[in-house]
Amino acid sequence: MAKIPLMIVFCLAMHVVQAKEQIFSGATALEDITLEAIKVNGSFKGKNITIKKRANISGSCTCKKSKIGTLNSSGSCKIKDSDIKELNVSGSLRAENSKVEGNCTASGAVEFENMKVYGKTTVSGACKIKSSTLQDFEYSGRKAEIKDTTLASIHVKKLSERGIQTLELKGKTVVQGDVTFDDVDGLLEMDHEADIQGDIIKAGRIVTKDEIEKEKKNKSNDDDDDDDKKPYDFFKSVKKWFKELF
Incomplete structure (x- = not known):
């Protein structure tokens, strides 16, 4: 049997791999289609699509009712009613009724x-x-608001710039493990449940919700007291002015 040169085998293999990845340039929209892999040099919208292996998007991305292997987006990303195996977004992410x-x-x-x-979920924002x-x-941002959610653990990573990082646990949120702050200036606010x-x-x-409400009430009372004192302070100033004048 004649031997096929190694270089030819390598070139054939490369051709097969490249043929499986569909490349699109500019704004792209796909619907009701199944592909092995895609690369989009621009924004992307997909509806009811299946990408078996990976989707590399060099721009904003919107997916609805879709199944994707690994989704990499270098812009903002919106996902709804979709299943993703691995998700990496270099920008903001809005996801609803979906699974990763x-x-x-x-x-x-x-x-x-x-x-x-x-x-693992990692967020920088x-x-x-x-x-x-x-x-x-794991998140590194100024504020995280979590409501009616179950988590295994939470890690609040320290920011490079100074400032208080706030973690709000609202409603019936349950953290099954530890909540860790890298910075001792972290603020944790919790609802009753x-x-x-x-x-x-x-x-x-x-800080509990009761304490937050108490602080707000005390501040409101202090402001009211200050308002009550203003007329008195005004007349006191006028009296002093007349006394100095005469």
């Missing part, structure tokens, strides 16, 4: 509603998470 089987990473603000992430199920959750089953590590201050 592996890790989920976003380097911008995040909004989740009715989401399930079975791997502000967060709003509602009615979701996450495993280990929120529950941390592990330890709270390095939190500078823990």
Whole structure:
């Protein structure tokens, strides 16, 4: 049997791999289609599509009712009613009624509603998470607001610039493990029904909803007292002025 030169075999293999990846340039929209892999040099919209292996998007991305292997987006990303195996977004991420089987990473603000992430979730930005199920959750941002959500653990990473980082656990949020702050200036605010089953590590201050309402009420009362004093202070100043004048 004649031997095929190694270089020819390599070229044939490269051709097969490239043939499986569809490349699109400019704004692209796909609907009702199944592909092995795609690369889009521009913005992308997909509806009811299946990408078996990977989708690399060099721009903003919107997916609805779709199934994708690994989704990499270098712009903002919106996902609804979709299943993703691995999700990496270099920008803001808004996801609803969807599932990520592996890790989920976003380097911008995040909004989740009715989401399930079975791997680690890493966010570099502000967060709003509602009615979701996450495993280990790590974020580095000013504020994370989590409501009616179950998490395995929370790690608040220290920011490079100074400032207080706030973690709000609202509604019936449950953290099954630890809540860890890298910075002792971290602020943790909890509703009555929120529950941390592990330890709270390095939190500078823990505030309950009752304490927040009490602080607001006290501040309001102080402001009212200041308003009551203003007329008295005014007449006192006038009296002093007349006394100095005469």
